[in-house]
Amino acid sequence: MKIRVLSYNIRNCRGMNGNVSIKAVASSIAGTQPDLVGLQEVDYFNPRSAFADQTAKLGSMLGMYHVYGPNVAWGGVARFGNAVLSRYPIISCRNYQLPSQGEQRGLLRVEIKLAGQLVVFLNTHLGLNHQERLPQVDKIIKIAGGVSGPLLLAGDFNARPGSEEIVRLQKVLKDGDLTGAGLNFPSDQPKYKIDYIFYSNHWTLNETRVFTSQASDHLPLATVVELLRVL
Numbered sequence: 139m140k141i142r143v144l145s146y147n148i149r150n151c152r153g154m155n156g157n158v159s160i161k162a163v164a165s166s167i168a169g170t171q172p173d174l175v176g177l178q179e180v181d182y183f184n185p186r187s188a189f190a191d192q193t194a195k196l197g198s199m200l201g202m203y204h205v206y207g208p209n210v211a212w213g214g215v216a217r218f219g220n221a222v223l224s225r226y227p228i229i230s231c232r233n234y235q236l237p238s239q240g241e242q243r244g245l246l247r248v249e250i251k252l253a254g255q256l257v258v259f260l261n262t263h264l265g266l267n268h269q270e271r272l273p274q275v276d277k278i279i280k281i282a283g284g285v286s287g288p289l290l291l292a293g294d295f296n297a298r299p300g301s302e303e304i305v306r307l308q309k310v311l312k313d314g315d316l317t318g319a320g321l322n323f324p325s326d327q328p329k330y331k332i333d334y335i336f337y338s339n340h341w342t343l344n345e346t347r348v349f350t351s352q353a354s355d356h357l358p359l360a361t362v363v364e365l366l367r368v369l
Contacts, residue, residue, distance in 0.1 A: 139253045140344060140364045143314075144172035145292035145333050147263065147356035150181040150218075151192060154326050154352045158187050162353035164199040167223070170349050170360045174250070175202070175223040176261030176292035182208060182217035193221040207233035207246030207261075219244055220261050220293075226250040234281060236274040238265060245278055252365060258285045262293035268303070271296065275303040279310055288340035288365060294333050294356065304334070311336035314361035315346045322348045322357035335361040342366055 144167065151163045167175060177196070181187040197204030203224045208217035222228070227250065234245040245262045262278060264271045275295075282289060291311060297303045299318030307313075314335040321328035328348070333356060337343070345362040 140362055141173040141252065142171060142360055142362050143290055143292060143335055144170050144175040144358055144360045145261075145294070145335050146175065146358040147178040147294040147333065147354060148192075149179050149354040149356065150184065150187045152187075152354065154355060159353065160190060160192060160195050160199070164196055166349070166351035166353045166358055167196070168200060170358050172223075172360060173225045174259055174290070176259070177221040177223065178261070178263035178294045180206065180219060180221040182206060182215075182219075184212065184216040184218065196221075197223055203228045205231040205246070205248055207231070207244055209233070209235065209242045209244035220246045220263055222246055222248045222259060222261050224248070224250055224259075226252055229256065234277070236262070236264070236277055237270075238274070239267060239270045240265060243274060245281065247281065252288075255288060255365065257288045257290065257365075260289070260291040262291070262295070264293070264295045264297065264303070266296055268297070268301070271303045275306050279306065282310065285338075289338040290341070290363070291336040292334070296332050299331055307336055311338060312341075312343070314343055314363070320346060320348045320359055322359050324355050325352055325357045328357060333359045335359060337361075337363050340366060
């Protein structure tokens with residue numbers, strides 16, 4: 139069974155024109171026709187984004203199941219973090235705090251059922267500092283190591299191909315874009331690859347594609363993988 143996995147840093151739905159538009163982000167996501175989506179930089183009840191529950195609104199607009207993993211709290215109720223959208227029912231979810239020096243970072247773990255098989259999807263957004271990212275990657279690898287079945291990992295890793303943190307991940311998971319050609323940041327003139335989708339040996343890669351959009355400062359990154367077997 140094939141599924142399209144999307145990783146997209148939506149920058150609280152703030153486009154390159156400076157305007158916040160959930161509709162623009164929803165349209166960009168819909169255009170990729172995804173089955174499973176990992177979103178980063180998602181707001182909840184934040185003044186800068188009109189006090190919207192962005193996860194719930196995107197889920198409703200796209201007709202997808204959704205969960206939110208807040209990592210930063212501002213004031214009374216405002217939150218900032220990662221989210222997952224899924225065309226398949228979400229069986230369980232857990233949000234892990236990653237070791238952080240600056241802004242608190244997290245890893246959102248969800249479990250879905252695909253063709254009768256439980257699949258674990260991890261979504262993350264790592265720190266801006268190389269030394270901060272290394273222990274974050276080590277914790278992700280430890281969590282991933284506890285998964286025996288099919289696994290997918292997506293996110294904004296803030297690290298370029300060949301960096302130590304990416305190499306560490308490639309030792310335990312397969313990379314959906316080994317060539318590093320999927321440049322997706324900044325969205326108006328892409329020069330860097332910092333977003334990735336990794337997968338376990340239970341999958342085979344069919345396609346990797348970067349989609350055009352100005353709804354955020356990142357471009358949506360999509361990978362089509364096919365579930366082969368349970369090892």
